Amino acid sequence: MPARVETDVAIIGAGPVGLFAVFECGMLRMKTVVVDALDAAGGQCSALYPEKPIFDIPAHPEIAAADLIAALEKQARPFNPLMLLSRRVEKLTRTESGFELTTSEGDAIACKAVIIAAGAGAFGPNRPPLDGLAAYEATGAVRYMVTRREDFRGKRVVIAGGGDSAVDWALSLKQIAQKVTVVHRRDKFRCAPESAAQLKAAGERGEIEMAIPYQLHGLQGEGGALTAVEVATLKGEVKAIPADFLLPFYGLSMELGPIAEWGLGVEMKHVRVDPATCETNIPGVHAIGDIATYAGKLKLILQGFSEAAMAAHAIHPRVFPGEALHFEYSTSKGLPVAG
Structure with missing residues (x-):
């Protein structure tokens, strides 16, 4: 009232x-x-x-x-x-x-x-233009924020973006997730230099998979349950990354x-x-x-x-x-x- x-x-x-x-x-x-x-x-x-x-x-x-x-x-x-x-x-x-x-x-x-x-x-979040996105948002398979870190324990997580949020959460979630993959269209990140250096080192150690230079292309799954994230190069080469969650951090x-x-x-x-x-x-x-x-x-x-x-x-x-x-x-x- x-x-x-x-x-x-x-x-x-x-x-x-x-x-x-x-x-x-x-x-x-x-x-x-x-x-x-x-x-x-x-x-x-x-x-x-x-x-x-x-x-x-x-x-x-x-x-x-x-x-x-x-x-x-x-x-x-x-x-x-x-x-x-x-x-x-x-x-x-x-x-x-x-x-x-x-x-x-x-x-x-x-x-x-x-x-x-x-x-x-x-x-509000800048959403990637992906077919069927709403169904995965509804189930929480695609999220634009991390409200509970434990939700990702033992899961396969794909993080898209090159800013502070993407890099910070990649470094944080690698400690508990089964696998973390970072998708970015170039090898330079718009974040604190120290964070970028930590991400690069984690990638070299195999703690984080770096999908560069790629951008989001599509989603695979059924009923809002995500099984893979499709990424593509600028030349149109497509590959699927097995995933339970997609976190697109493209800003607000x-x-x-x-x-x-x-x-x-x-x-x-x-x-x-x-x-x-x-x-x-x-x-x-x-x-x-x-x-x-x-x-x-x-x-x-x-x-x-x-x-x-x-x-x-x-x-x-x-x-x-x-x-x-x-x-x-x-x-x-x-x-x-x-x-």
């Missing part, structure tokens, strides 16, 4: 930066509603690489993406955010008191300010969706903001994380965390006009009492 709610701040996007924005707003006694198109919090961390380790989160030499999201949810929980998942914000309307957001499920959210933490916007298709129609300063599918406040060209609408751009911007989760804090502090006067905000460290301030 569609919700009609009033809140202080509406946060679009439940990825790591959006979740931390809940905490930062909560520390300033501002109520939040979070809207996300996915059916669970976490954004790309949950949808694409929950078991992949992240190495640049302060105080965590290594943390799995799913564990990071769980910790951020725990950190936000004391502030009781309303989570509206499996829907996207379709419309932004200015009102006398701020804004009203309308979602694809018919929800109406009245708020005094908006934080867009939508990552790269709506995203990024689209801002309705956000692009709101009159924001959009540049190359990103929203330009004031780096001091993360405010867009629409007063009261802020953008943080990967969707935001400004001179010197780094696409790092930790920079998105900083932007969440700056946006929350900039929004405070809108929610509490005339009230002075005295900056305090959390160690001396503690968590605000729920009210």
Whole structure:
């Protein structure tokens, strides 16, 4: 049933930066509603690489993406955010008191300010043009992400692509899979040099089969059960690689969706903001994380965390006009009492 709610701040996007924005707003006694198109919090961390380790989160030499999201949810929980998942914000309307957001499920959210933490916007995998692909997607024989590494134990896995995801998962799954084959159209990979060197060494040791230069050509199987992946050279020479799973890692298709129609300063599918406040060209609408751009911007989760804090502090006067905000460290301030 569609919700009609009033809140202080509406946060679009439940990825790591959006979740931390809940905490930062909560520390300033501002109520939040979070809207996300996915059916669970976490954004790309949950949808694409929950078991992949992240190495640049302060105080965590290594943390799995799913564990990071769980910790951020725990950190936000004391502030009781309303989570509206499996829907996207379709419309932004200015009102006398701020804004009203309308979602694809018919929800109406009245708020005094908006934080867009939508990552790269709506995203989905770039699918290979293979006959009968949908039947194998339905059974999970063809997947565009690894959510549970154990699913591939003792299996024959074909990985297609030449970027970081393809190389990282080839190196990871070779430890548990019966066989891993990497399909790429050339011998140069678009990934971290160290990862490329590790892949090459694993290929030379026979730990990973390298199908180069090949590209995906077709699928063999019945009833959605995969038995082989057909690959072909540019000259049309075709061979079949026995397989239980195909993991095509051809990147994501990024689209801002309705956000692009709101009159924001959009540049190359990103929203330009004031780096001091993360405010867009629409007063009261802020953008943080990967969707935001400004001179010197780094696409790092930790920079998105900083932007969440700056946006929350900039929004405070809108929610509490005339009230002075005295900056305090959390160690001396503690968590605000729920009210």
